[in-house]
Amino acid sequence: MSDITKKSLTELVENIKNKKLSSTDVTKAFIDRSEKSEKLNTYITNDFTSALDKAKKFDQKPNFNLKLPGIPMAVKDLFCTKNIKTTAGSKILNNFVPTYESTVTENIWNEGAILLGKLNCDEFAMGSSNETSFFGNVQSPIDKNLVPGGSSGGSASAVAGQLTPVTIGTDTGGSIRQPASFTGIVGLKPTYGSCSRYGIVAFASSLDQAGPMAQNVKDCALLYEVISSYDPKDSTSIDFKRNHYSKELTNNIKGKKIGIPKEYRVDGMPKEIEDLWQKGIQYIKDCGAETIDISLPNTSYALPTYYIVAPAEASSNLARYDGVKYGFRAKGENLIDMYEKTRSEGFGAEVQRRIMIGTYVLSSGYYDAYYLKAQKVRKLIKNDFDEAYKKVDAILTPSTPSSAFKIGEKTNDPVSMYLNDIFTVPVNLAGLPGISIPAGHDSKGYPLGLQIIGKAFDEQNILNIAYAMEEKINFKNKITDWWIK
């Protein structure tokens, strides 16, 4: 039975298509394992009963032309799912059941996949350790009391722990790539405008992007080609030519020029991260590609810029959670009192912190000094990448400045927590695609990831580079099943 959950998405699809496995077999296997995973706290809501029904129905009338035929899949609880509770990890949406489906999940079900349940995440995707969720922190399957990263921590743990073959997360400043790196899996943040934001609970609209998380690059490519689509329901969705990413995947990257940005060598970065990066450069060379030293001079401004832009947008995006229309409502003496109580009780500390930062930087008298300036710096950061891409095809960096840390280690130090995103945030600010692939382990045996950043809409290229490197790296995730019931 557990052999099934060890299989990659690509293998499962093949097995179902050539009838070695039924959707029911596969679905049952992942449900069984998920049911034993309580300690990880990955699920906020499970839909196992109905998933099994759907699997049986699929087996009665299978359609093998679909890309995800009868494949069970759990998704981050930031995606609105019709008739299934969607909480965004918050008390304020604890009772919220959408009547509609996000475009990205709709695309997945249209290709034959079956919803297993909704995965835990940081509240409104604000966090780097999955400790801000109203539904409790998620454990990493790698080790006891280890954070899986965030905000897509439930998604990362679920893939690494083989509770779902693949999943989708969202990435505003690193929320796919950082947890992927912490749990030894592959995570892609697509170009802004590639995946529709329709039906995704918004955090920071100009940065949010959904993306796939998987055990390997090929699975990641397949899921990406399913979820990426032009959507007229999202004004920022872009109508560009989309590839058959999994079919066109190749490990031939000979002659590619890969940039190595010197500004990513930050003060206090552990030696093992530097070593990993050097190893990565060697792998690139081994694949027949060339590395070129480049400069992204405004990199050091990325994190402060992000922590102005993202909270500003969030403070406005979260204004709708006011207790009036849906979600949690606290009793109040009058309207203002109801607002204050609802939002004080309904939002957690990190969300409140970011709403306050955002409100502050947008307020009159401070707008020019903070928000407007941040927008200008954002442009400079994007220009840095544009300049670099005149010389190189992609950029290689570490995914994170450290490996996963222990639960509670950074909860009282938000700045140190924010530093987790130092390598991922510039990519969101520039709207570019970035992929994190597992590339090694630190001294404690925890996974470490490398990030490949591409040109806009050039996902195929970074998937190819990741695919070629993956072969050379030959990473094996050390999952001990310490958590299995």
Next chain:
Amino acid sequence: MSKKDSEYLINRKDNQYEVVIGLEVHAQVLSESKLFSTSATKFGAEPNTQVSLVDAAFPGMLPIINEFCVKQAIKTGIGLNAKINKRSVFDRKNYFYADLPQGYQISQFKDPIVGEGKVILDMPYGQKEVGIERLHLEQDAGKSIHDLDPQNTFVDLNRSGVALMEIVSKPDLRSPDEVNAYIKKLRSIMRYLGTCDGNMQEGSLRADVNVSVRPKGSKEFGTRCEIKNVNSIKFMQMAIEYEANRQVDLIEEGKTIDQETRLFDTKKNETRSMRSKEDAHDYRYFPDPDLLPLEVSEKFIEELKNDIPELPDDKKKRFIEEFKLSPYEANILVSDIDTAKYFEEVVAKMGKNKDIKLAVNWITGELFAFLNSKGLEISQSPVSAKNFAILINLIKNGTISGKIAKTVFELMIDGDKDPQKIVEEKGLKQQSDPKALEALIDKIINDNREKAIEYKQGKEKLFGFFVGQAMKASGGKANPQLTNEILKKKL
């Protein structure tokens, strides 16, 4: 153009004060669907029946701009002789209120779709130009209903997300009368364009009124107060009058005016403070990241320009030139698009030998009087332009007299009857046969020999008596002109 301003001044002892007024008009875009969603916009629908997930701000819902509303705004901008901005930006105006589901209103702050323009007002003292500062698109909020339940407030989101054009004037208005003329002119232009129905009762047109006062002759502006959300011209005029006097009184008492937002209490006929400048909302405007900047091409604007009908100012000019109307008559006919349409149709149906002056008199006289008495719009007139034209022609060619025509008009009202038929059926045709009239008049003179002699002896007043007798004998149908001629000859 005469630049003479109104003589509206507020007098106190030795001082005279001028009133300075600027208007922010909120005009509902005439559109079947909302600014960022496909929900309907019908007035008077059951509460919360025209609300989409976007309008109610459900998680993950995104706004999509309604191209038609953009076109309507640009057309209005063209009608206001304004600069159309090829690039404009939607911003979020953030504040909390129960009937504002998103917690922000999508509006345009720094970069509106329409820039500076102007409108011309026809005032008794000449034409007056009023500058337009800008026009921008924004969403309306929902409606809070406080009086249905003693404990709770109800919210109706039907209006949430409906497209509004905010038209901001320069502080060029100087009297309640100019405000009246300005609102009517804006409404007239938008109704010509079909971009706003201008219905103030249904809230399609409302305004925030900025009022300040200054000593006559002063170049500097006084401190202004904004009177929020006034929804009739009458109330605007009353509010301005009250507010200007209040401000003058403060100055006369040596006090200062606080810049604040005020409300007009229509029952007490006074304005009162709503919030001071210090308490003003910080709306934290910033560009809406869910929407890209709105970019329109030169071609897009040109195509809309080609789509603009003849507007009131041009129509007025043409009426004066083509139909030899006085500016006053032309004004009355063009101010409302339906009146202008009716008039032009009457002119067209009257054919070759037409008397336009007569038609104008009849439209502004009999027809308007009747419509007013019934509270009808000209578009609801029971008499069609076609039959109205026939009636005018019957007067013109002498078939009926003006007096008989009034009787015919009254009969036409019921079922838009053909006046020609009415005249025939009721035998109302004017007696214009000289022989028959002569016979009739001979008889009258015979019957009133003594009076005829008196007349000949110089009692000229008696002429009217004979005319009256002729009319009486003919049942009012005797051609008055001919009767006069024959009487003069015979007497």
